Amino acid sequence: MIKIKDISKTFGKKIVLQNINAEFEKGKTNLIIGASGTGKSVLLKCIVGLIKPDDGWVYYDLRNFTEADKETKSEIRREIGMLFQGGALFDSKNVEDNVMFPLDVLTKMSYDEKLDRANHCLKRVGLENVNKKYISEISGGMKKRVGIARAIVNNPNYLFCDEPNSGLDPQTSVLIDELISEITHELDITTIVVTHDMNSVMGIGEKIIFLYKGMKLWEGHHKDITHSNVPELDDFVFANKVMSKMRDGKV
């Protein structure tokens, strides 16, 4: 479980996050949603420690991450897997080496063990026979899968995904969403996904936090999102034409 308490962040005079409190549950796909520029990615980066919040705390299973020393932070981070928006895969390495990378640096496994583990993870995300391909030689959807494989290769307790569907076609987006959800349940880990894709929200959102102008306005399950009585959330949800037609009974 990850708990955040009173997280605030400003950049210059711009307030990006204001007193955000939330609990992200283990074994569930937790979503942070909101329109572009509402602070979703900043909140995610505050949670993983890439950005230091001005105020507030982040707890990983009751361990205070924000005030931890560098060694402890490093230890907690070794339990984290993260899928970045652009993949953040290493261009100079092939697919196999990218997936094996966390094992290379963080473990003392033999090469064969690392290779087995990497192949297992690649197979799990539906990628086979691409081990020796370089990142520039694979498609956007494959990059996301490689990113997921790399994120789970070290058996993380926490998985973070920053806009996993960005730049993907609808079919591939659904596959990536399903993959994230399946892995979350299979490994019983705490997963946080940042997205503004309503398909993802309705498909895998077991716990959703809605951000609006840096504030948390709503949280709940995707089943409740269409009758939240929060006008800003309604605007966000029903901006999607399919959702709008569903509301109006046309679908």
Added chain:
Amino acid sequence: MKGFGRYVIFLGSLFVRRESFKTYYKLVLEECVQIGVNSAFLFMLVSTFIGAVTTVQTAFNMVNPLIPRFVISQVVREMTVLELAPTVMALIYAGKIGSSMAGGLGTMRITEQIDALEVMGINSSSYLVLPKIIASMLMYPMLVILSGVCSLVGGYIVGTFIHIVTPNEYVAGLRFAFNPTEISVALIKGIVFAFLIASISSFKGYFTKGGALEVGIATTEAVTTSVIAILLMDYFLVNILL
């Protein structure tokens, strides 16, 4: 001053939360190939031509019959050992290797590859930059030696080919009043310049913010700052060492 302070803190960060020796060993070897082996041809080419041109131009300026002709190669030797091999080649090294380091790290920064390392619990600055600095300090002095040899050979080939000096005169000039301390000075300069170029370029690249345009700016700044640092340090080192 703020920038210098950040640079010092950055250097300090290279030595905390280090990875295993094995990890660095592999990375240093890779960087040595990238920095040293892949730069050798350029260094040989530039040095040979500069040595050749220096010989011709020195001969052109020494038309006095009272000056023995072996002085030409003596002048070429002094210029090569003290300035050309360590300093002038450092400027080329800053352009080739420094820009590559800054550009590479800058691109890693804007494509979140550095963030990915941090999230994995790896000290990204130590993992990415320390091997570059170590490899640079190992390889650049070797390039200085290679450059010096090529320059003197270039001068020999051209000097004897167009009959500016005889082979015996050229070799005699190289040996005349030779002070071996100059080689040590050249190597010390090489090590210091290699450190400056690698660390400044990495610093500029590592803290790139924005997109492709900013990577370009960081690369330019890396080369400019490295060149200024080399020239200033050259002056101080000459004062201290000679």
